[in-house]
Amino acid sequence: MRIGTLKQSYIADAALFDSRTQKAWLAIGAALLVLFPFMASDYWLYLACLVAINVASATGLNILTGYTGLVSLGQAAFMGLGAYTVAIMQTRLGTPFLLNIVAGGVVAMLGGLVVGLPSLRVKGLYLAIATIAASFIAHFLFANLKLTGGTSGLSLPPAQFFGLPLDTSFRLYWVIVPVMVLMVLGAANLFRTRVGRAFIAIRDRDISAEVLGIPLLRYKLLSFGLSSFYAGVAGGLWAYFFRVVTPESFPLLMSIFFLAAIIVGGMGTILGGIFGAVFMTMVPELLKLVVDLLPGGVEMTVFLSPVRTVVFGLLIVGFLVFEPHGLAEVWRRIRRFFHLWPFRN
Amino acid sequence: MMDWAYLFEIALTGIAGGGLYALAALAFVLVYKATRVVNIAIGEMLMVGAYLFFAFAASFSLPIWLAVLGSVIGTGLLGAVIERTMIRPLLGEPPISVFMVTVGLASILVGLVEIIWTADQRRLPEFLPKAPVMIGDAFLAPKIAYGALIAVVLIGLVLLLFRFWRGGVALRATASDQAAAYSMGINVPRVFSLAWVASAMIAAVAGIIVGAIGGISSSMGVFGLSVLVVVIVGGLDSVLGALVGGLFIGLVEALAGSYLGGEYKLLATFIVLVLVLMVRPYGLFGTHEIERL
Numbered sequence: 001m002r003i004g005t006l007k008q009s010y011i012a013d014a015a016l017f018d019s020r021t022q023k024a025w026l027a028i029g030a031a032l033l034v035l036f037p038f039m040a041s042d043y044w045l046y047l048a049c050l051v052a053i054n055v056a057s058a059t060g061l062n063i064l065t066g067y068t069g070l071v072s073l074g075q076a077a078f079m080g081l082g083a084y085t086v087a088i089m090q091t092r093l094g095t096p097f098l099l100n101i102v103a104g105g106v107v108a109m110l111g112g113l114v115v116g117l118p119s120l121r122v123k124g125l126y127l128a129i130a131t132i133a134a135s136f137i138a139h140f141l142f143a144n145l146k147l148t149g150g151t152s153g154l155s156l157p158p159a160q161f162f163g164l165p166l167d168t169s170f171r172l173y174w175v176i177v178p179v180m181v182l183m184v185l186g187a188a189n190l191f192r193t194r195v196g197r198a199f200i201a202i203r204d205r206d207i208s209a210e211v212l213g214i215p216l217l218r219y220k221l222l223s224f225g226l227s228s229f230y231a232g233v234a235g236g237l238w239a240y241f242f243r244v245v246t247p248e249s250f251p252l253l254m255s256i257f258f259l260a261a262i263i264v265g266g267m268g269t270i271l272g273g274i275f276g277a278v279f280m281t282m283v284p285e286l287l288k289l290v291v292d293l294l295p296g297g298v299e300m301t302v303f304l305s306p307v308r309t310v311v312f313g314l315l316i317v318g319f320l321v322f323e324p325h326g327l328a329e330v331w332r333r334i335r336r337f338f339h340l341w342p343f344r345n
Numbered sequence: 346m347m348d349w350a351y352l353f354e355i356a357l358t359g360i361a362g363g364g365l366y367a368l369a370a371l372a373f374v375l376v377y378k379a380t381r382v383v384n385i386a387i388g389e390m391l392m393v394g395a396y397l398f399f400a401f402a403a404s405f406s407l408p409i410w411l412a413v414l415g416s417v418i419g420t421g422l423l424g425a426v427i428e429r430t431m432i433r434p435l436l437g438e439p440p441i442s443v444f445m446v447t448v449g450l451a452s453i454l455v456g457l458v459e460i461i462w463t464a465d466q467r468r469l470p471e472f473l474p475k476a477p478v479m480i481g482d483a484f485l486a487p488k489i490a491y492g493a494l495i496a497v498v499l500i501g502l503v504l505l506l507f508r509f510w511r512g513g514v515a516l517r518a519t520a521s522d523q524a525a526a527y528s529m530g531i532n533v534p535r536v537f538s539l540a541w542v543a544s545a546m547i548a549a550v551a552g553i554i555v556g557a558i559g560g561i562s563s564s565m566g567v568f569g570l571s572v573l574v575v576v577i578v579g580g581l582d583s584v585l586g587a588l589v590g591g592l593f594i595g596l597v598e599a600l601a602g603s604y605l606g607g608e609y610k611l612l613a614t615f616i617v618l619v620l621v622l623m624v625r626p627y628g629l630f631g632t633h634e635i636e637r638l
Contacts, residue, residue: 071441118619121626125383125444129577130622132570133615140612207638256448263445303460310456316449320442321434 014192016185033181037173045169051281052173052180053237058261058277059187059270060230065259066267067191068223069203070119074131075231076254077138081108082232083239083249087154088147090239097159097166101179101236108232109225111138116224120217135252142247153246156239166240176237183230188270190226199223203268260316266328275327283315284308354483355603356596361485361493363595365551368496369572370579370587371503372547377581378520379540382432383444386451387548388569394420394549395469395556395565396458402470409472417549424545428538451566459563466562473557492554499550500588503543507584512539520582570611571598574618580631589629593617 007013017023037045061075082104089100115134122130142148158167159175166172190196198219201209210216239245257280265276291304319326373387384390397419401412431450435443478490507513518526519536527533552561555568575594579586594614601613627633 071444118622118626122622123626124440125581126577126622126626128441128444129573130619132573133619136611136615137619140608143608205638207636211638256452259445260449306456306459306464308456309459310453313449313452313454313456317431317446317453320438320446320449321431324438324442 016188016192033177037170042169045173047281047285049169049172049176049241051278052176053234053241054258054261054277054281055274056180056183056237057231057234058258058265059184059273060227060234061258062262062265062267062270062273063187063190063199063230064223064227066262066269066272067196067203068199068220069206070116070220070223071124071128071259072115072131072224072227073128073252073255073259074115074134074138075227075258076250076252077131077135078108078112078228078231079235079238079254080138080142080245080247080250081111081228082235083245084142084148084154085232086236086239087156087245090156090159091154097161097175097240100159101233104236104239105229105232108235109229112224112228112231113221115228116221119220119224131255132252135250135255139247139250142250148247151247153244153249155244158243159240172241176241179233179237183233184270184274187230187273191270195219195222200268257312260312262326264315264319264326266326269326269328271331272326272328275331279327280312280315283311287311350482353481354485355599357480357483357485358489359596359599360592361489361595362599363592364493364496364500365555365591366572366575366595367588367591368500368554369548369551369568370575370591371500371584372544372551373572373576374582374584374587375503375516375547376540376544377576378584379516380432380537381440381443382447383440383581384447384544385444385569385573386447386454386566387544387572388566389451389454390420390423390545390548391552391555391568392458392561392563392565393423393454394545394552395561396462397549398553398556399462399467399469399561402472403467409470413550413553416553417546420549420552421542421546424541424543425538427545428541432541433534433537451569455563455566462563464563466560468560469553469556471557488558492558495554496551499547503547504584512536516540571614574614577618577628578621580628582632583628583630586628586630 007018012018017026036048040048057075057079061072065071085104085107086100089095089103095103111134115131118130119127142153143151148154158165159172160166161171161175164171166175191200198209198214201212201214202216202219202223206216235250238249242249258277261276261280262273263276264279265274266272287308288304291301291307323329369387369391372390373384376382376384394416397416398412401407401415402409405412407415427450431446432443435446473488473491475487477487478485507517515526515531515536516539518529518531519533523533526536552565555565571594575590576587578594579588579590594617597613597617598610601609605613621629625631
């Protein structure tokens with residue numbers, strides 16, 4: 001049982017993993033991630049890969065929206081940029097897998113810098129809607145350029161990883177999940193650095209931050225760039241996972257999905273991005289299971305898609321009204337309960 | 346060689362269609378001015394109005410005027426329910442939370458409509474006159490012309506109400522300074538409800554006209570995206586901006602649609618949006634808020 005933490009130096013205070021209990025849990029989590037593919041069925045592996053991709057992208061959006069306070073509805077467009085870059089490099093140039101993924105991230109980052117440019121003048125909701133514009137323009141380009149294969153899109157061969165084709169969920173898992181873990185750790189570390197702290201200062205009050213000597217444009221652009229880099233890498237993994245990229249793959253609804261994920265999970269916490277992405281990806285699947293269990297399943301499946309839409313909306317509204325800090329806050333309450341037990345809490 | 350008559354005809358159609366944007370934008374600005382809520386679900390509320398009209402007019406085969414009345418009142422009730430259950434609990438929360446609530450609301454409304462009426466496209470019963478309208482030598486599709494006419498009359502009516510009716514005055518007072526309005530004895534929470542109800546009612550009328558022109562489906566809410574562009578271009582809190590922006594975006598869409606192709610419509614409006622935001626971040630007629638520490 002952990003009663004409290006005694007920290008005797010700033011280094012200990014700023015440590016990424018601060019207690020032994022936490023380290024133990026993380027080790028268990030890592031072990032589970034390694035063991036999972038050997039125990040799970042193909043369906044669950046497929047879901048796990050999808051969840052990992054969504055976690056990566058949601059974490060990126062969380063850097064921008066949760067930590068820097070810049071609301072973006074363009075995350076899907078940046079994922080699309082990454083996915084198309086990967087698809088084009090793979091089919092035209094045949095460059096290696098890792099290089100493509102990184103290139104996808106970089107191209108998306110450049111796109112993010114362009115979209116982020118107005119962020120100094122335009123704020124809050126105006127910015128959110130300006131990013132909708134970005135996603136429409138991106139969709140138009142994907143659908144009309146020769147390079148991107150027009151409306152029919154591009155299809156990819158399976159990725160090659162040191163001569164091994166990544167053509168099953170089992171093999172892809174070993175690439176997607178480590179990349180996701182690396183990116184989440186990177187984000188967690190970011191907020192122990194000068195840059196991350198500047199982001200938080202900008203979120204809390206951007207004018208104060210500027211007065212304190214934080215160059216707003218540079219840091220806002222940096223945040224946009226980082227977040228779209230995450231989106232681009234996630235999009236690249238997405239492209240290898242589904243092996244076909246079309247303009248319809250990255251609709252505005254997908255951007256809303258990621259924003260909803262970090263709201264449901266908890267904005268401005270690393271754990272929140274993970275919880276939110278897992279939860280929002282799994283809910284439709286769970287709904288499907290429930291519908292399958294219900295009597296008269298055939299007629300019920302007609303309603304599956306609209307019911308999903310309603311549940312999606314209810315989750316957003318419900319969390320904002322009743323649990324505005326998201327699942328991460330619920331998690332913290334549970335932890336506190338166990339820390340303080342058997343005393344009142 | 347430009348075909349001037351053709352251009353004139355297209356511009357006319359665009360401006361008439363813009364009247365509908367202006368009407369929907371008015372519904373949006375009403376809520377924004379009173380409650381500072383960016384209602385991204387405006388297109389979906391429009392859709393609900395159109396579907397209620399469909400239910401009353403086609404399924405229950407009520408007379409048209411009764412169906413219109415029923416759908417306007419029904420959508421107004423919906424507005425009141427939304428305000429009570431989703432917007433009021435979030436008073437004082439950051440604007441982005443309330444914005445996201447309306448995103449969720451949009452999703453709920455689309456899902457409900459699909460559960461009740463399925464996602465298929467449907468046609469509303471014909472109720473607008475069918476005789477073509479000629480302005481000079483230009484031909485204007487009757488539905489669009491009469492739709493624009495109704496929109497203009499309604500906009501005029503709403504503006505008069507704001508100026509002279511007590512509730513309208515209370516609304517304007519709340520919009521300009523909430524605390525002062527409160528201390529002068531205006532029931533601010535009731536004004537909030539009023540704004541949502543009125544906005545939902547206007548949206549219902551806009552929805553019925555839009556549905557009468559182009560049919561209704563569960564993806565009708567896309568109309569709301571253009572409305573969003575209209576209000577951002579005009580300025581979120583400006584009634585004049587909503588009117589001018591509506592006509593302007595209607596014109597841009599019509600020109601882009603007929604000279605470049607249908608897929609350029611939304612692209613053109615969003616490019617206009619970006620350009621306006623770069624020059625005037627608070628819209629053409631919006632209030633420029635000065636920030637202090």
